[in-house]
Amino acid sequence: MPRQAVPLTESQVRALEPRAARYSVADGNGLVIEVMTTGTKVWRFRYSLNGKRQPLATIGDYRMISLRVARARAQKYAELVAQGISPVATARRDRGAEAKADVLREAAELYMATEMAGKSDEYRRTTRRALDKDVLPAIGGLPVKSVTAEHVVAICDSIKSRGSPKMALHTRNVIKRLYEYLIARQLARANPAEVVPARSIATFESRTRVLSGDEIGATLHAIDTSSIRRPLKIALHLLALTMVRKSDLVESTWEEFDLEKASWRIPASRLKQDTDQLVYLPQQAVTLLRELHRARAATRFVFPSVRGGDRPIAKSTLNQAVKALGLDVEHFVLHDFRRTASVHLREMARHAQEDKSSAQTRQHARHVEATSAAAEARQIAQRWADFVDAQLDAARKSATRAS
Structure with a gap:
C-alpha cells in the first residue's frame, strides 16, 4: 500500500x-x-x-x-x-x-476568511467592527505595502478625538495582527502598526477597572461558549467566583481543598506569609471543583500542565486564553475580577444597610482567615457567587434572543 x-x-x-x-x-x-x-x-x-x-x-x-x-x-x-x-x-x-490581496481592503477580507475563521464569534465581531468602522474607510483603498505608521497614528487619533482611547488602542492592535498575518504570507514586508507604541495611544493610571454586571455576564458567557479547554474555562470561572489571585489558583493542589466543608486553605508557605489563607467556597465553586476532580488528569495539581510532569499550568496560560478570545470588554485583565467583586460587594452591603459587613468584605477580598465572622463570610461568598450567576444567566438569555 x-x-x-x-x-x-x-x-x-x-x-x-x-x-x-x-x-x-x-x-x-x-x-x-x-x-x-x-x-x-x-x-x-x-x-x-x-x-x-x-x-x-x-x-x-x-x-x-x-x-x-x-x-x-x-x-x-x-x-x-x-x-x-x-x-x-x-x-x-x-x-x-480569489481576491488579489494587494489592496488593503481585499487583504483584510482574506484575513477574515482564513486566519479569523477559527476564532470565537466575539473575537471575529470585534475585529470586523474595528476594520469596518475606522480602518477600511480610511486606508482600505491603499496598496498593502503603502500603509505607513502615519496612517495608523491618524486613525488612532481620530478615534481618540471621539473620547475612546481604549478603542483606539484596540484598533491599532487589530492593524498590527492583520499585518503580522500578511507578513507571514509574504504579502507585506513591514508592519506599520508595530512601530506605533501602545503607550502613545492610550495611557492608564493605576488600575481602577471595575466590570459592570453586564460586563461580568458577557465575559463569562464568552468564556463559556469558546473553544478553549474545559479546565481553563473552569479556572477562569473560579477566578470570578472566589476572588483569589491568579497564581494562587493555578498552583493549587487537591490537598488544599475540603470540598465537603466547602473550604480551601492556601498554605502560608505558598503565599510567602506567616499564616494560611482560608477561602470559603460558594456552592457554584464546589460544583466546578467536583467536576474537575472527577475528570482529573493528575493526582496533585488541580490544573496540571498538559505537557506532563509534576507541575501546574503556566501562570501565563489563563492570560493567553483570554487574549485569544478577543473579549469585547475594554481594558480588562484577570486581576479586575478581584477589584470588581470588592466594589460590588461593598455596594450590596451599603444597599442592605449591613453596617459591619464592609470590614468583613474587605477581609474576605484579601482572604484573611475569618474567626467569629466565619458564618457571615460564607454568606458573603455565596452572595457574590449568586450575583455572578445571575449576570451570566442574563447574558445567556440575551445571546439567545439575539440569535
Whole structure:
C-alpha cells in the first residue's frame, strides 16, 4: 500500500524554504504544496482519471489560500474525480474568484476568511467592527505595502478625538495582527502598526477597572461558549467566583481543598506569609471543583500542565486564553475580577444597610482567615457567587434572543 502522507500544519508550510530545484510536499487526499526556487508556494491537486495519472491541478498561491481552504478545495476536487469529472475547469474558476490581496481592503477580507475563521464569534465581531468602522474607510483603498505608521497614528487619533482611547488602542492592535498575518504570507514586508507604541495611544493610571454586571455576564458567557479547554474555562470561572489571585489558583493542589466543608486553605508557605489563607467556597465553586476532580488528569495539581510532569499550568496560560478570545470588554485583565467583586460587594452591603459587613468584605477580598465572622463570610461568598450567576444567566438569555 502507498505510504500515507502526514498532514501538514500552517507553521510547517510557512517554514518550507526554497531549494536549488522546486519540490513538493504532500498533505494528503491529493493535496500537495509546491515550493518554487523563488520561494513562492503553490497549492496543487494530484489525481488520476480512468486509471491514468493526470497533470497537477493548480489550487492557488499559498499567500492567498490557507491550509484549511486548500484542504476544502482538494476535498471538493476529489469528489469530482470520484464522479469521473476532471477538476481542472472548476479549479480555474476558483482561482479567478480569489481576491488579489494587494489592496488593503481585499487583504483584510482574506484575513477574515482564513486566519479569523477559527476564532470565537466575539473575537471575529470585534475585529470586523474595528476594520469596518475606522480602518477600511480610511486606508482600505491603499496598496498593502503603502500603509505607513502615519496612517495608523491618524486613525488612532481620530478615534481618540471621539473620547475612546481604549478603542483606539484596540484598533491599532487589530492593524498590527492583520499585518503580522500578511507578513507571514509574504504579502507585506513591514508592519506599520508595530512601530506605533501602545503607550502613545492610550495611557492608564493605576488600575481602577471595575466590570459592570453586564460586563461580568458577557465575559463569562464568552468564556463559556469558546473553544478553549474545559479546565481553563473552569479556572477562569473560579477566578470570578472566589476572588483569589491568579497564581494562587493555578498552583493549587487537591490537598488544599475540603470540598465537603466547602473550604480551601492556601498554605502560608505558598503565599510567602506567616499564616494560611482560608477561602470559603460558594456552592457554584464546589460544583466546578467536583467536576474537575472527577475528570482529573493528575493526582496533585488541580490544573496540571498538559505537557506532563509534576507541575501546574503556566501562570501565563489563563492570560493567553483570554487574549485569544478577543473579549469585547475594554481594558480588562484577570486581576479586575478581584477589584470588581470588592466594589460590588461593598455596594450590596451599603444597599442592605449591613453596617459591619464592609470590614468583613474587605477581609474576605484579601482572604484573611475569618474567626467569629466565619458564618457571615460564607454568606458573603455565596452572595457574590449568586450575583455572578445571575449576570451570566442574563447574558445567556440575551445571546439567545439575539440569535
